[in-house]
Amino acid sequence: MEKIIDESKQGESLVLENKKENTRKLFIESYGCAMNFSDSEIVASILSNEGFNTTNKLEDADLVLVNTCSIRDKAEQTVRKRLEKYNAVKKTNPKMKVGVLGCMAERLKSKFLEEEKIVDLVVGPDAYKDLPNLLAEVEDGRDAINVILSKEETYGDISPVRLNSNGVTAFVSITRGCDNMCTFCVVPFTRGRERSRDPQSILEEVNDLWSKGYKEITLLGQNVDSYLWYGGGLKKDFDKATDMQKATATNFAKLLEMCAEAQPKMRIRFSTSNPQDMTLDVVETMAKYDNICKYIHLPVQSGSDRILKEMNRQHTREEYIELINNIKRILPDCTISQDMITGFPTETEEDHQDTLSLMREVKYAFGYMFAYSERPGTLAERKMEDDVPLEVKKRRLQEVIDLQLEHSYEKTQSFIGKTVEILIEKEARKGDKDWSGRNSQNLLCVFPKEHYKVGDYVNVKITSATKTTLIGEPVGYSENN
Structure with a gap:
């Protein structure tokens, strides 16, 4: 739930500039968060060098890839329905190969090959560089799978080919994976442990985007505030780094400053932040540079301390409000958005009211709100009973949405005349x-x-x-x- 899912982009197919020498056609579509759409650009870049041009006509494709999401059951069911569509097309084009990428591939692994007979290859989020080898396996008539999670892979050495959507805004991935074991979330199991990308490769990508006419970037990661580069390696191993590595390490506030100074006229955004990891030096850096946008997506999930503990959120309501108050003090014109889950296991009416009262205190500009759905493999699924009735979840969700719309309207109205x-x-x-x-x-x-x-x-x-x-x-x- 930490990942923002833009419903208007779900199932969007990626079409890029064709290379004349390429003879094969790739149809790739993406579901889920911005990270998946960014990963599809990396995949298209890798396959472009393997002779594939992209197409938005499914019927013309030699290879069909779907980049998947496991965050909600609805996302997985959508992918299974798309596979049915691919199957119908494959009957008229039997040479077409079908692959599943991303988080759903990582979660289900070889089960995918058993459950979905149409699928020829299954590739996890850290294995995209292995696609040429996997395709060779498929072309020899064998199913192929690589879902090994990496401790090093950041794709920092691959220059993504960009969606030809507007040529104005772009995602720049800075971290992969997540170390926060929220009990409702599959991300640590589908994307692995947290690791950061070399800041020089990030700056090179930012500068390259500016030279190509892009005006705004979003620094992207499951948890951007945890960005920490000390020469490579996992964040959790930083305490084993040398004194020199620690002294010269780059944290997120420093990376933000480096990007802002590298291209002073380029707008810079970032997503997603985690309350327990966001430090005030990030907020102070935002205040220092006009080109860093005054917006923070700061998921909270619940306003109840008891539920936050059950979710393993690693922050309390009081700590969250203190952070919000500091943001408002340092950045009075900053807008804040939320993620909220209703009906988490054991949630009572009192817990729900705590969520509504937190919303009234913060007054978010907008939010991403969901009724809890149990995700296989998560700690909540293994250890907690999904005991809040669906009708109660839906009613609480509607109350959260209604209150958010009130606050959203207050926020937009405050700009009239400005x-x-x-x-x-x-x-x-x-x-x-x-x-x-x-x-x-x-x-x-x-x-x-x-x-x-x-x-x-x-x-x-x-x-x-x-x-x-x-x-x-x-x-x-x-x-x-």
Whole structure:
């Protein structure tokens, strides 16, 4: 649940610039969090060198890959339905090969080959470099699987080929894996232990993106605040590092500063943060640099200390509120969003009310809210009874959503009359007369196109707002153009 899942992007197929010399066609689609979409770009880069061009026509594909998510049962069921679709296409194109990538592949391993007869290869998140070997196995008529989790793999040496969506915003992965053993979460089991990427390779990627016209990056990881580079190795082994390694180590606040200074006109975001790992030097760095966006996604999951303990969240309600208060003190204009789970095992009505009261105290700008669903392999599934009735989970979830919408509306209304800088990302969904983009606080804004274009920084005076969107009039280019 730590991972933000953008419902509008689920099942999006990746299409890249073709190489003339490539003769085979790859259809790849992604489900789940931003990390999965970023990983699909890495996979496409690896396979581009193996003679594959991407296509968005399933029927034309020689190889079909689906990058999967295990965070919720719904995500896994969606993938199984897509496999049924692939199976129907395979009947007319029997040479087509099908592979499952990512977290669901890691969770189910060889069971996938047994359960889904259509699947030819199963590849975990740390094994993408092995794809050429695995494909050779498949082409020789054998099923192929590699779900070995790595202690070193960060894909820092692979330059991802980017989605041709807008050429303005991009993800830059900085960590892989997670050491926080939240009892509801499969991530430590599907993505392995935490390791960080060499900061120089990150800066090279950031600089390369700027040279290609990108205006905004999101530093990406399951837990970005845990970023720690001391020459390689797992974060948990840092205490065994030499004195020189410790003295020259780069933490997340330092990495953020390095990125901000490397490209002063490039917007920088990051996701996801964990309350127990976020330190005030990160917030102070955000305050120091105008190009670091004033937005923090800070999952809490529950407002009840008892439930937080059951979830193994490693922070209390009081500690979380103290962090929120420090953020508001250092960054008064910062927006904060949440992840929230309702109906976790043993959750009482009192626990639920604690969650609502926390929301009233913090007043999040927006959130990602779910009813608890038991995930196989997690500590909660092994040791706790899923004892909150579904109708109770749903009712509590609706109360959380309703309260969040109230607070979201308060937040968007507070911008009316203000002029904010918007980075144009694409056409607005409704009609072709407006542009759509976000402000520093990650709030969506639409405004008339006029003479502006995608990739421009525009000052927009906000004239009205819905619960989710700012509406305004452009007043000129911002100084960042």
